[in-house]
Amino acid sequence: MDISEFGVWLIILIPLGAFVVNGLVVRPFFPQYERLAGWLTILSLAISFGLSIMAFTTVNSQHGMVDFGTHEWLDVAGLTLSIGILLDPLTAIMLIVVSGVSLMVQIYSQGYMKGDPSYIRYYAYMSLFTASMLGLVTARNIIQLYVFWELVGTSSYLLIGFWFTKPSAAAAAKKAFLVTRLGDFGFLIAILALFAQGNDFLDIPYMYAHVGMIGTTAVSLIALGFFAGAVGKSAQFPLHTWLPDAMEGPTPVSALIHSATMVTAGVFLVARTFPLYLASDVTMEVVALVGAFTAVFAASMGLVAHDIKRVLAYSTVSQLGYMMLILGLGGWVAAIFHLFTHAFFKALLFLGSGSVNHATGTFDMRYMGGLRKVMPWTFTLMVIGSLSLAGIFPLAGFWSKDEILAHAVEVDSTVGWIALAAGVVAAFMTAFYMFRVIWMTFGGEYRGGAEAEAAAIVAEGGEAPEVHGHPHLGESPWVMIAPMLVLGVLAVGAGFLANPPVDIGISEKHEFGHFVTGNPGVFVEDIHDEHAVEEALEHAGESPEFNWTVAIVSSAAALIGIYLAYLMYSAKKVSPESMADRTRPVYTLMYRKYFMDELYEGWIVKRFFYGVVVTASDWFERSVIDAVNVKLGIWTGRVGKGLGEVQNGQTQMAGLAISVGVVASIAAFLVWGS
Numbered sequence: 001m002d003i004s005e006f007g008v009w010l011i012i013l014i015p016l017g018a019f020v021v022n023g024l025v026v027r028p029f030f031p032q033y034e035r036l037a038g039w040l041t042i043l044s045l046a047i048s049f050g051l052s053i054m055a056f057t058t059v060n061s062q063h064g065m066v067d068f069g070t071h072e073w074l075d076v077a078g079l080t081l082s083i084g085i086l087l088d089p090l091t092a093i094m095l096i097v098v099s100g101v102s103l104m105v106q107i108y109s110q111g112y113m114k115g116d117p118s119y120i121r122y123y124a125y126m127s128l129f130t131a132s133m134l135g136l137v138t139a140r141n142i143i144q145l146y147v148f149w150e151l152v153g154t155s156s157y158l159l160i161g162f163w164f165t166k167p168s169a170a171a172a173a174k175k176a177f178l179v180t181r182l183g184d185f186g187f188l189i190a191i192l193a194l195f196a197q198g199n200d201f202l203d204i205p206y207m208y209a210h211v212g213m214i215g216t217t218a219v220s221l222i223a224l225g226f227f228a229g230a231v232g233k234s235a236q237f238p239l240h241t242w243l244p245d246a247m248e249g250p251t252p253v254s255a256l257i258h259s260a261t262m263v264t265a266g267v268f269l270v271a272r273t274f275p276l277y278l279a280s281d282v283t284m285e286v287v288a289l290v291g292a293f294t295a296v297f298a299a300s301m302g303l304v305a306h307d308i309k310r311v312l313a314y315s316t317v318s319q320l321g322y323m324m325l326i327l328g329l330g331g332w333v334a335a336i337f338h339l340f341t342h343a344f345f346k347a348l349l350f351l352g353s354g355s356v357n358h359a360t361g362t363f364d365m366r367y368m369g370g371l372r373k374v375m376p377w378t379f380t381l382m383v384i385g386s387l388s389l390a391g392i393f394p395l396a397g398f399w400s401k402d403e404i405l406a407h408a409v410e411v412d413s414t415v416g417w418i419a420l421a422a423g424v425v426a427a428f429m430t431a432f433y434m435f436r437v438i439w440m441t442f443g444g445e446y447r448g449g450a451e452a453e454a455a456a457i458v459a460e461g462g463e464a465p466e467v468h469g470h471p472h473l474g475e476s477p478w479v480m481i482a483p484m485l486v487l488g489v490l491a492v493g494a495g496f497l498a499n500p501p502v503d504i505g506i507s508e509k510h511e512f513g514h515f516v517t518g519n520p521g522v523f524v525e526d527i528h529d530e531h532a533v534e535e536a537l538e539h540a541g542e543s544p545e546f547n548w549t550v551a552i553v554s555s556a557a558a559l560i561g562i563y564l565a566y567l568m569y570s571a572k573k574v575s576p577e578s579m580a581d582r583t584r585p586v587y588t589l590m591y592r593k594y595f596m597d598e599l600y601e602g603w604i605v606k607r608f609f610y611g612v613v614v615t616a617s618d619w620f621e622r623s624v625i626d627a628v629n630v631k632l633g634i635w636t637g638r639v640g641k642g643l644g645e646v647q648n649g650q651t652q653m654a655g656l657a658i659s660v661g662v663v664a665s666i667a668a669f670l671v672w673g674s
Contacts, residue, residue, distance in 0.1 A: 002061065003054040005068040008085045008138060011048045011055070011095060015131035018044035022124035037123040038110050045103040045130060052095035059092040070140060070203065080199055084140035090271060093336060094137035097343045101260040102130040104483035105347065109252040111480040112354050122162065122250065129155035133261040137268060142191055142202045145272070149187070149229070149265065153180055156262045160249040166466060169248040179242040183232020187269075190225025193218065204272065211275045220280040226273050227287055234266025234320045237294045241596050243317055244301075247309040247363075251354030254309055258316040259347035267323045267339055274332055288328025288415050292422035295321030297594075299429035303436075304580075304591045307363045308353045311437055315389065316346060318426055322404055325419045331407040338400035341495045345388035345397055348487035352382040355480055356441055361450025361471030365437065370446035375475050379442045381488045386438055388491040390431035390558045393551075396495030401427065405554055406547040427554050431561030439569035446473070 022037045030036065058066055070082035106126060113122055132151035139145035161173025191202075197214050200206045211219065230236070235243035243263065247254055257263060270277065270287065277283050295318050302314035319342050323335045355378040356371055357363055372379045384395070391401035401423075408420040448455075450471055454464035475481070568574045580587045589595070 001054070002058040002066075003051065003087075005085055007051055008055055008068075008087055011051045011099065012131055012135045012138065014044045014047050015041070015127045015134065019124050019127035019131060022120055022127060027120040027124065031120065034119045035110075037120040038106070038113075041123040041127045042103065042106050042110075044127065045099055045106055048130075048134065049096075049099040049103050052092075052099045055087060055095055056092040059087060059089055064088065065205070067205075073141075073144075081143055082141055082203065083144045085138050086140035086204055087138065090268075090336065091137055093340060094268060095134065097264075097340060098130065098133050098137065098260045101343050101347050101487075102126075102256055104486055105252045105256045105351070108255075108351050108354070108480050108483040109250075111477045112252055112358060113250065118162070125155060125158050125162070126253070126256070129159060129256065129261060133265065136265060140204055142194065142204065142207075145204075145269075146187065146191060149233075149269075150184070152262055152265055153177065153184070153233075156246070156257060159253040159257075160246045162249050162253065166248070168245075172242075172245040172248040176242040176246050179239050180232040183229045183239055183266075186225045186228025187232075188225075190222045190229070193222045193225065207273075208275050211279050214279070216280070219276055220283050223273070223276040223280050223283040224286065226269055226276065227283065227290075230266030230269045230324075231290065232266070233269070234263050234324070235317045236266070236290055236321065236324060237297055238596070240294065240298060240317050241593070241600060244305075244310045244313045244593070247307065247313055251309065251350060251357060254313070255347045255350035255354070258313065258350060259343040263316060263320060264339055264343070267320060267327070267335065270324070270327050271332060271336060274327070277327070278330070284328050284330065285415050286328070288325050288419055291321045291324025291326070291328055292419045293321070294318070295325060295426040296422050296429070297321075299426045299433070300590050301593055302433040303429060304587060305433075306366055308356070308365050308368075308437055308441065309350070309363050311365075311433055312346070312349055312353060315349075315430065315433070318430065319346070319389075322401070322423065322426065325422065326404045326407055329408055329411045329416055329419055331404065334400070334403045334407045337495075337498070338404055340498065341388070341396040341400040341491075344487050344494055345385045345395075345491035348381060348385040348484055348491050349389065351480070351484050351487070352378055352385060355476040355484070357471075358476050358480070359449075359471060359473055361467045362453045362465075364453050365440040367447050367449055367453045367456075368441045369444040370442070372442035374473055375442070377475055377481050378484070381481075381484045382442070383438060384488050385491055386434040390434055390562065391427055391554060392431075392558060393555060394492075394496060396491050396493065398551075398555075399495035402547070402551050402554065405550045406545070409547060409550055424554055424557050428557040428561040431558035432565045435562045435565035436569050439565060443570050449473070 018041045022040060026033065026037050026040070065086070065088035068085045068087065070084040072080065073083045074081040106123070109122070109126070113119055116122065129152070132148050132155050135148035136145060136152060139148055157173050157177045160176050161169050163169045164173070194201050194207070197218065201210070201214075214222070232239045246257065249257075277287065298314045298317035298321060302311045302318070305311045305314060319338070323338050323342075326338070327335045353363065356368060356375065359371065359375060359378075360368055362368070388395035388397035391397045405420060405423050408416050408423060410416075411419075450465075450467045454467075458464055564574075568576050568579070592598075
């Protein structure tokens with residue numbers, strides 16, 4: 001049965017209703033039934049997931065975009081804004097990913113957040129977060145999309161700073177909000193520039209069909225503005241610094257942010273407005289080069305981080321770089337395919353990190369070790385997630401990563417070869433840092449967990465960190481393991497089943513690519529160089545043939561990374577400490593995150609903004625504005641005093657003033673009257 005427009009709206013409204021009920025009813029009136037909040041959120045997401053499956057089958061049966069039309073929202077002084085549902089293959093895929101992964105995360109949270117004093121508030125925020133992302137991916141109008149875009153940012157601010165009494169969490173929330181605002185400023189300018197081309201261009205299907213009416217320079221600037229917003233949300237260089245600090249929020253929040261919601265919103269935005277990029281070669285190259293650099297840059301910081309969640313955060317930035325680089329090369333389908341597979345294994349890895357934290361009380365891998373014996377399920381699932389992320393055959397990550405690299409080879413340009421090299425290097429780094437995580441966390445002997453970490457910090461003169469929950473060295477409860485098992489199965493088989501390189505009898509070869517480009521109207525019909533765009537679309541919509549050379553090279557790079565991690569952190573044949581000493585300047589550079597925080601906070605904010613801008617503004621206000629106000633006040637007082645002498649109540653003075661006025665009026669008439 002096909003889904004109706006109202007059914008798609010329900011996908012958004014039901015989680016939004018859970019937010020309202022949890023926040024305005026359960027929390028103030030029934031706090032003793034806190035578990036009700038969790039079940040209400042889970043039920044709402046289960047319904048949304050079921051409706052998302054209906055939406056997916058509807059798009060599949062109609063072979064493309066389902067047109068529900070628009071509804072007038074606002075009409076003021078010639079500005080007409082409409083809202084509506086854009087249900088096309090991209091929306092259908094994102095609905096499945098967002099609602100499905102969020103459902104698993106909320107089930108897991110019942111175990112991880114158990115006993116937290118703000119349990120109800122957590123589930124209220126998570127309902128709002130998921131509803132905002134669902135609204136974003138279904139938006140038909142750019143303004144409508146921007147509203148949900150900002151709601152996603154607001155929700156992430158609330159969740160990153162969920163434990164707001166902790167100074168580091170409050171600071172991380174502010175940092176995320178402010179850094180992403182920089183990108184959003186470019187996004188807003190792009191919306192204004194697009195509106196300047198005509199009110200109808202804010203309607204996404206209309207924009208698809210009429211991109212050719214926009215001038216070359218204008219379309220490039222608009223595309224760059226949208227990309228600025230994507231750089232902020234998807235934590236691409238140079239606006240990546242907020243994401244590692246965002247790990248201060250609860251681990252299930254990190255899992256959702258990194259797999260299906262906030263950070264994927266940037267990739268989604270570029271994919272949604274892709275015709276604008278196809279019309280601008282320069283912008284495509286910018287997207288590809290930024291993505292390629294970010295993929296390697298972020299992966300390098302993951303090589304030396306000690307916090308397991310921060311390693312995964314750098315991994316997310318790197319993988320988003322993969323998606324951006326292939327979007328810049330025209331591989332629209334390959335980017336969405338990797339977004340699809342990445343959601344499952346990255347959510348699994350973050351939930352796995354929460355599981356080990358649940359057992360040890362720490363995220364610092366230096367105080368873990370030996371957990372394989374006491375946490376066999378978590379160990380197995382973390383290995384599966386790591387192998388998938390590393391792109392090892394035949395797991396899901398292998399197929400999507402291979403498609404990205406194979407597409408880069410087919411582009412056969414300087415930018416394409418740069419992207420390919422960056423992809424292979426990032427594959428090596430990814431495999432190394434993920435199996436560094438595996439052997440530091442699960443190999444060897446247990447090194448004390450939260451107690452040992454607290455003792456080390458106190459010994460150095462610091463304050464012992466606050467420990468979430470009640471750590472116990474053992475496997476996590478089944479309410480946490482079960483969602484990880486589901487994600488583990490998807491991390492193994494989702495890539496091959498969704499996009500088989502051969503005909504496997506249950507779906508066509510390259511089924512994913514056929515699905516997402518099933519409707520030729522999804523993209524653009526009228527553009528500057530029609531034939532060039534047709535070729536670009538054909539290239540974007542195709543899944544390249546399986547490239548054995550690329551697969552062997554990338555797999556070899558990953559296996560070398562795994563083997564090197566084994567030598568250093570398991571077999572102990574290579575000392576990590578001696579390697580760090582030999583490469584101390586490089587190690588320090590990566591460990592200090594290339595001093596980007598010092599650059600932004602120490603130089604740009606403190607020295608330039610407060611030291612130059614604020615000082616100059618203060619001087620100008622005191623020396624110019626205040627001085628003018630003071631002198632104006634003195635002059636006004638003197639004038640008033642002089643006029644007061646005239647109005648002193650004496651009759652002779654009034655007569656004198658009248659006489660002077662009459663004489664002056666006659667003189668003026670004689671001089672200027674003619």
